Amino acid sequence: MKQNPGKSSYFNLIYEAKLPRTLFTIDINTGKLNKIFTDSAWLNHIQFSPTEPSLLMFCHEGPWHKVDRIWTIDVNSRETKLIHKRTMPMEIAGHEWLSKDGRYIWFDLQQPRGATFS
Numbered sequence: 001m002k003q004n005p006g007k008s009s010y011f012n013l014i015y016e017a018k019l020p021r022t023l024f025t026i027d028i029n030t031g032k033l034n035k036i037f038t039d040s041a042w043l044n045h046i047q048f049s050p051t052e053p054s055l056l057m058f059c060h061e062g063p064w065h066k067v068d069r070i071w072t073i074d075v076n077s078r079e080t081k082l083i084h085k086r087t088m089p090m091e092i093a094g095h096e097w098l099s100k101d102g103r104y105i106w107f108d109l110q111q112p113r114g115a116t117f118s
Helices: 007-017
Strands: 021-026 033-039 042-048 055-061 070-074 080-082 092-098 105-110
Touching: 021 042, 033 055, 042 092, 055 092, 070 105
Parallel strands: none
Antiparallel strands: 021 033, 042 055, 055 070, 070 080, 092 105
């Protein structure tokens, strides 16, 4: 590996490093750090539900065709749930968001990944 890889390599390098990452909250009144979830996956795209204050959506970031990307966690019980499990090689799901009523998680699904996707 090069000492200073090109910017185009960063995405894969961060994903492949599998460093521990933690989702957390901070009580702004006390400054107390509350660790919610730790994983060796790159965690990203954090969104609380607009209607369920304890429901947090997050993603396993990385090359979309390599990750089961979209997850939720109940920040009180710490129960995690995979929202969409890949069903075929090179399938991708991304650009996820919660509907304004909190009932749905919408996302872009490509089966398999489009040839022009970059």
